[in-house]
Amino acid sequence: MANHSQFGFQDASSPIMEELVEFHDHALMVALAICSLVLYLLTLMLAEKLSSDTVDAQEVELIWTILPAIVLIMLALPSLQILYMMDEIDEPDLTLKAIGHQWYWSYEYTDFKDLSFDSYMVPTAELPLGHFRLLEVDHRVVIPMESPIRIIVTADDVLHSWAVPSLGVKTDAIPGRLNQTSFITTRPGIFYGQCSEICGANHSYMPIVVESAPLTYFESWSSLLSS
Amino acid sequence: MLASRVFSLVGRRSICTSLCLRAHGHAGVVKAEDYTLPVYVDRRDMPLPEVAFVRDLSAQQKALKEKEKASWTALSVDEKVELYRIKFNETYAEMNKGTNEWKTVLGGVLFFLGLSGVILIWQKHFMYGPIPHTFSEEWVSAQTKRMLDMRVNPVEGISAQWDYEKNEWKK
Numbered sequence: 133m134a135n136h137s138q139f140g141f142q143d144a145s146s147p148i149m150e151e152l153v154e155f156h157d158h159a160l161m162v163a164l165a166i167c168s169l170v171l172y173l174l175t176l177m178l179a180e181k182l183s184s185d186t187v188d189a190q191e192v193e194l195i196w197t198i199l200p201a202i203v204l205i206m207l208a209l210p211s212l213q214i215l216y217m218m219d220e221i222d223e224p225d226l227t228l229k230a231i232g233h234q235w236y237w238s239y240e241y242t243d244f245k246d247l248s249f250d251s252y253m254v255p256t257a258e259l260p261l262g263h264f265r266l267l268e269v270d271h272r273v274v275i276p277m278e279s280p281i282r283i284i285v286t287a288d289d290v291l292h293s294w295a296v297p298s299l300g301v302k303t304d305a306i307p308g309r310l311n312q313t314s315f316i317t318t319r320p321g322i323f324y325g326q327c328s329e330i331c332g333a334n335h336s337y338m339p340i341v342v343e344s345a346p347l348t349y350f351e352s353w354s355s356l357l358s359s
Numbered sequence: 360m361l362a363s364r365v366f367s368l369v370g371r372r373s374i375c376t377s378l379c380l381r382a383h384g385h386a387g388v389v390k391a392e393d394y395t396l397p398v399y400v401d402r403r404d405m406p407l408p409e410v411a412f413v414r415d416l417s418a419q420q421k422a423l424k425e426k427e428k429a430s431w432t433a434l435s436v437d438e439k440v441e442l443y444r445i446k447f448n449e450t451y452a453e454m455n456k457g458t459n460e461w462k463t464v465l466g467g468v469l470f471f472l473g474l475s476g477v478i479l480i481w482q483k484h485f486m487y488g489p490i491p492h493t494f495s496e497e498w499v500s501a502q503t504k505r506m507l508d509m510r511v512n513p514v515e516g517i518s519a520q521w522d523y524e525k526n527e528w529k530k
Contacts, residue, residue, distance in 0.1 A: 133506070135517050143514040184404070256491055262501030265493040298512075322509055 133264060133324040134297075142298040145323055145344070146315045149300030151214045158210060162203060221314050224282035226275065232285070232292030232305035232327070235334035239273055247358040253337050267324045271357075272341040276350040277320045285311045290332065296325035296342050304329055317344035401449045412448045420445055 134142055144150040176182050229240040240248040254268040275281050285294045287305035295302035303313045317323075325340040345353070397409035416424065420441070426434065427442060434442070443450075492498065503517075510518045522529045 133511055135506075135512065138516075143512040143516050256493065259493065261498060262505040264502065265491060319510075319513075321511075 133267060144298060144300065145317050145319055145321060146299045146301075147318060148214070148218055148315065149298060150318075151217065152300050155210050155214055159207060162207060166203070218313075221282065221312075222280060224314055225279040227282045227284065228273070228275070229284045229286070230273075230294045230305070230340075232287040232289075232294065232331070232338075234289050234332050235327075235338045237269075237292075237294070237327075237338060237340060238288075239271075241354060245354060245358045247354055249357065251341070253339055264324065266337060267326070267339045267341070269339055269341045272322070272343040274343045274345060274350055274353045275317065276347040277317045277344040279347070280314055280316050282312060282314045285313070291329045292331050292338070293328035294325070294340060295328040296323050296340055298323045299325075299342065301325075302328055317342075320344050320346065399448065401447070401454045403451070403454065408447075411446045413445045416445065 141149075141153050141156065144153050173182075226241070227243055229242070231238045231240070236253070237251045238248065239251060242248070249271045251269045251271045251273070253266065254263070254270060256265050259265060259268060283294070283301075283303070285303040285305045286309060287307045289307060291307070292305035293302060294305055299315045299317065301313055301315050303311045305311070321344055323342045323344065325342070327335055327338045327340070329335075331338075399408045399410050399412050401408075413420070423438060423441060424445075426438070431439075493502070507518055507521050507523075513519055520529050521527075
């Protein structure tokens with residue numbers, strides 16, 4: 133989850149998110165370079181150090197065509213690399229389904245057992261001391277850590293979106309459509325997210341909580357819940 | 360003809376009114392009556408305007424123009440200045456000097472910022488209800504403890520700033 137008044141990304145807990153954080157740093161560096169150049173030229177102009185009697189400007193025209201092309205290539209290449217990386221699905225260990233309803237999520241683990249449950253937000257008045265307001269749920273999505281997970285997202289009524297920022301996952305839940313995405317958690321922990329597509333009155337009150345635990349804990353949890 | 364009259368009306372309205380000009384301290388720009396006729400302008404990039412500034416010369420000025428036709432060394436400094444003022448309205452120094460517009464702009468900006476602040480304070484005091492109980496100091500410290508226990512953001516975030524051995528924040 134995010135810290136109080138946090139401005140940047142949450143720490144990555146999946147390899148894709150790590151890549152995205154690095155790319156974001158790279159893109160911001162490019163943006164800083166461009167903004168510094170613009171600020172420098174602006175100060176030159178305001179201090180009247182740039183002359184205005186240029187009629188033929190072949191050299192500078194060449195520079196301000198080539199340089200933006202280079203900048204665009206510098207941004208496009210890593211971006212496309214990550215985009216294709218996101219589409220790599222290498223043999224998930226587990227497939228789970230997330231179905232969005234108004235206003236809760238339901239999850240189905242039907243690989244080995246017939247396990248399905250609903251996940252409602254814990255109302256603020258019923259929160260135990262120290263728990264996170266508008267983020268806690270009654271039943272978390274438990275997954276084994278460091279295993280590729282495939283998740284199929286859909287919705288029952290209106291558009292929703294299943295998002296967990298620290299995993300770098302955001303997938304729209306569309307009624308009548310199955311959207312697939314996958315992720316691997318690099319560390320155990322509890323990762324929070326919120327519904328990311330406006331879906332009615334309680335759109336802000338249907339969070340997602342992913343709990344990543346070692347395989348043995350996952351197995352005992354799933355047998356407990358499905359019994 | 361009608362089109363140029365309409366255009367000059369629009370042109371007049373788009374230029375700052377003379378009252379506004381005097382408030383900022385630059386009452387020197389001559390407004391063009393009709394954009395197709397030769398005009399006088401005070402512009403850095405037009406050093407030789409199409410017409411002289413003073414069109415109708417007084418008798419004294421006409422005499423001076425006659426004297427100009429002779430050798431210029433015979434002219435006094437005052438006469439030279441008078442001839443300049445017939446030809447041009449402002450000197451380059453007068454043309455280029457800054458205005459006090461920035462004070463008005465800054466004042467306006469600060470005023471509206473202050474006004475927004477007053478509105479926000481009024482809203483907080485008179486309009487909004489109490490904040491959720493999860494902002495109490497007891498809850499926030501329990502919450503922070505829980506975040507550290509579950510190792511939230513351990514790489515560069517909050518858990519990376521806690522010293523787990525010494526049980527205190529890292530220095």
